[in-house]
Amino acid sequence: MKKRTFGATGAIILLLTVILCSCAKSEPHSASFQSMDTLMTVKVYGGDSDLCDRLQQRIAELDAQLDATDENSEINQLNQKGTAKVSDDTADLIGRSLQLSGELGQAFDITVYPAVKAWGFPSGDYHIPTDEELKKLAARIDDTAIKSDHHTFTLPEGAMLDLGAVAKGYAADQCDTILKEGHAAAAVLNLGGTIRLYGKKPDGSRFSVGVADPDNPAGYFGYLSCDGGTVATSGGYERYFEKDGKRYIHILDPTTAKPVENGILSVTILCDDGTAADALSTALFVMGLDKATEYYRSHRDFDFIILTDDHSVYLTEGVYDEFTLCDGYDFHLKKVDR
Numbered sequence: 001m002k003k004r005t006f007g008a009t010g011a012i013i014l015l016l017t018v019i020l021c022s023c024a025k026s027e028p029h030s031a032s033f034q035s036m037d038t039l040m041t042v043k044v045y046g047g048d049s050d051l052c053d054r055l056q057q058r059i060a061e062l063d064a065q066l067d068a069t070d071e072n073s074e075i076n077q078l079n080q081k082g083t084a085k086v087s088d089d090t091a092d093l094i095g096r097s098l099q100l101s102g103e104l105g106q107a108f109d110i111t112v113y114p115a116v117k118a119w120g121f122p123s124g125d126y127h128i129p130t131d132e133e134l135k136k137l138a139a140r141i142d143d144t145a146i147k148s149d150h151h152t153f154t155l156p157e158g159a160m161l162d163l164g165a166v167a168k169g170y171a172a173d174q175c176d177t178i179l180k181e182g183h184a185a186a187a188v189l190n191l192g193g194t195i196r197l198y199g200k201k202p203d204g205s206r207f208s209v210g211v212a213d214p215d216n217p218a219g220y221f222g223y224l225s226c227d228g229g230t231v232a233t234s235g236g237y238e239r240y241f242e243k244d245g246k247r248y249i250h251i252l253d254p255t256t257a258k259p260v261e262n263g264i265l266s267v268t269i270l271c272d273d274g275t276a277a278d279a280l281s282t283a284l285f286v287m288g289l290d291k292a293t294e295y296y297r298s299h300r301d302f303d304f305i306i307l308t309d310d311h312s313v314y315l316t317e318g319v320y321d322e323f324t325l326c327d328g329y330d331f332h333l334k335k336v337d338r
């Protein structure tokens with residue numbers, strides 16, 4: 001009799017231990033850190049306990065290679081010397097960027113750095129170039145003139161690279177390898193507005209991603225529900241300066257070297273490929289609503305949410321039913337058909 005009682009108690013203890021362990025397993029590990037000039041937060045469900053550290057290290061490694069403002073980075077060296085041999089990562093990202101630039105046309109160009117610098121965005125020492133200066137700067141933007149021989153890249157005279165429009169998306173893609181190797185069940189990586197949604201959450205719930213309110217970027221005007229992929233947002237509110245009541249944003253039109261002014265406040269892209277999501281968010285911002293819609297209709301392998309300054313929110317078919325406007329926002333949701 002006694003033995004049986006102990007057996008039952010043991011079974012209960014064992015059951016409780018299993019339940020407690022599985023609860024503990026569904027609690028994510030998380031870390032916040034500064035990298036790529038922004039605050040990043042990574043949250044990982046399951047897998048090796050050091051995954052957050054490994055993700056942080058990998059992103060820091062990429063930042064050290066790709067940051068144009070860091071004198072020791074490969075991109076800075078290439079910009080200074082005009083020709084340089086670079087690592088696998090840097091060569092890979094320049095190659096992907098040139099391929100995306102070919103598809104996106106004049107809206108996206110990684111040789112935009114002399115213009116970005118002239119406006120003072122990297123230093124914060126802002127300046128409005130003259131029309132004459134702008135003409136010269138626009139003439140220097142042309143990534144089709146970059147030459148490559150394996151990992152050695154040569155820039156045309158006066159050109160400098162800026163991978164700021166794609167680096168976070170590329171980092172998100174690279175994090176997948178670490179998450180796979182470390183057997184993570186799921187992860188939410190917020191790399192400063194570029195958000196990677198990996199795997200399936202242990203409780204089976206879908207991912208929910210807030211879309212920043214440009215008037216209050218710490219808050220959200222709506223939420224997108226999705227099963228995975230990368231959600232990348234480009235917004236004028238992320239970096240800008242104001243002079244004489246006019247706002248100048250950090251996203252430039254490569255054909256004029258001027259900050260974009262087309263009524264768009266933010267572009268959010270949902271796409272499996274992080275590098276493409278990041279390039280698309282910047283490029284569709286430059287294209288403007290009509291060209292962005294045309295581009296979507298001829299490609300379709302991504303979705304967008306475009307917020308304009310008349311408080312309209314344009315959502316493509318794949319995200320329209322998955323988006324919830326937050327209380328208190330009198331925005332008009334408009335469906336963009338295929």
Ligand code: AMP
Pocket residue numbers: 107108109110112116121162163164165166233234235238239250251252253254278281282286
């Ligand atoms: P994102 O926040 O991803 O839209 O990237 C914006 C950053 O990309 C800017 O801060 C610039 O460094 C760079 N950039 C600005 N305009 C362009 C453009 N038209 N094509 C490529 N890169 C750009």
Ligand code: MG
Pocket residue numbers: 164165166232234277278279280281282
């Ligand atoms: Mg981008």
